[in-house]
Amino acid sequence: MTTTTPAPAVPSKKQQRANAAAESAHQKLSSPWASFAAIVIAVVWTVPTLGLFISSFRPEDDVKGSGWWTWFTNPSFTLDNYSAVLSGSDTDLATYFINSIVITLPSVVIPITLATMAAYAFAWMKFPGRDLLFVAVFAMQIVPIQVTMIPLLSLYVTPPFGLPSLAGSEAFGGGFYTIWLSHSIFALPLAIYLLHNFMKEIPAELVEAARVDGAGHVRIFTRIMLPLMTPSIAALGIFQFLWVWNDLLVALVFGGGNLDISPLTVRLAELSGTRGQDWHLLSAGAFVSLVVPLIVFLSLQRYFVRGLLAGSVKG
């Protein structure tokens, strides 16, 4: 993509060519009205967030008594809202923040590891039924998670063969395993498919040379594939991280309404229902939940854009 190269003082021939189409479309729309439209879009996309952000730093009476735009003429600042939502006994978002972390990390590590291994097998190992199995995994991408939820939940609650139940606060691991497993399962088909495509791009000679030198699959996988795959794995990992952190449905269903293991999204959605008018708390709460994805997104934006097309089909 030419967009990522830094612009030199004199644009290269290639850049001029690539930009000509955009330029001409741009010129056609470059009227005062066009600029006006761009500014309107930018404002509509920014002001809602800005309003909530400003409100999160205003005292309760101000938030409830006047619009956030009056802050510009009548500024006030407090961190009370944040301390109230984080540690207040009725909101206690600090606990849910920790739950979000505890839910998210294994839900990223487990599926990405398993998917990398399976992708390697599909790309470079020979075994009977390989292509058929790969097509089956590929096809599983189209299954909406809603279709799987109730039977999967019953499997967790009453597993076959007398295995111990995974659901509920009495269960092994306090009930987190149902959420970890579900996120892992739902991530697998897409992750395997994408990583397989990336691995296929590695020259076969490289793998064959290693085979001739006597390296087994395990060695090739850990010494050759993993280092080469790191950028792709990172991109996928970031996507899975954001997906799990922002998820509401999986946590609601597989957390079984157990607030002890619920993530921020579940708690916020609940507060939005029960404390719907307490905007000083809701605004601060919203930003507590937004801060992590925003940091991840802003610091790793280039990976994000790269995996964008692939990642958004999921769920």
Place this chain on the structure above:
Amino acid sequence: MSTGEKFVQLIIAIALFLAVMAAVLVIADRVKSKRGELLQTTVFVLPAALMIALGLLYPGLRTIYESFRDANSTQFVGLENYQTIFTDGAQLTVLRNTAIWVLVTPVLATFIGLVYAILIDRSRFEKFAKSLIFLPMAISLVGASLIWKFVYDYRATENAQIGVLNELLKLVGIDTYRFLLTEPWNTMFLIVIMIWVQAGFAMTILSAAIKAIPDDIVEAAKLDGVSGTRMFRYITVPSIRPSLIVVLTTISIATLKVFDIVRTATGGNFETSVLAYEFYVQSFRSFNGGLGAALAVLIFILVIPIVVYNIRQMRRLEAR
């Protein structure tokens, strides 16, 4: 559980998982001969294949089966659940809303994304302008819903307003409006939230596609005297058509499964429920397992053609 116990569980889960995987890899590496090969294959494929089979394939088939049975899965009822979806008044509202969502959201989000991509292309602030539109993609739909609930906040006209939109209405002398409660337009105001989230995705993909249009085409068109909106219509849009289709279908799929926005903003009340939300209500609130399963299967059926088309277009894009 205390915070400490949760972190212990977290560490146990990750450490246990990585330790087991490492141990299995080491063992598989040690075993040579034909057997070792088979063992290695098993180790690499089996965990993922087993999880997919138990967690996606079996539950999917099971749900299709349950959709032909009654609320408690005690007896076979044929197509009764599907009949309910297409005849019951409340369910018809759900279908109507879902249709509106899926028709409106992709078109508007893509259109806004495309126009914005062209408008800011090669402007001095391009990177910054893009981030502004793109940021909503990173946050949760719950967070986005809260942000917009605040925008839509309602107070009686004589009171001081705290919602931006009602303040604007008041400024131009119109009575304040209950954006999320007043049917039938409240569904449109929920859709605005989804458009707000998805437009950044459309903008990013389409912006890259526009920049990739070969210059010869544009030069040739220019020599033929094509310019302005005609250039946009006859050169730009046809050139980025595959990307446009991928964007439209991708947003359609996401929209068909929209759940978080409806639940957070209105709780599905005031005639705003959609398929994915109704599935949740029937399955986990009303405990009507059969109807819930039928709704899930309906989402599945609706999503299949879009996904197939989407994947085919995406492969065509990748092949270029």
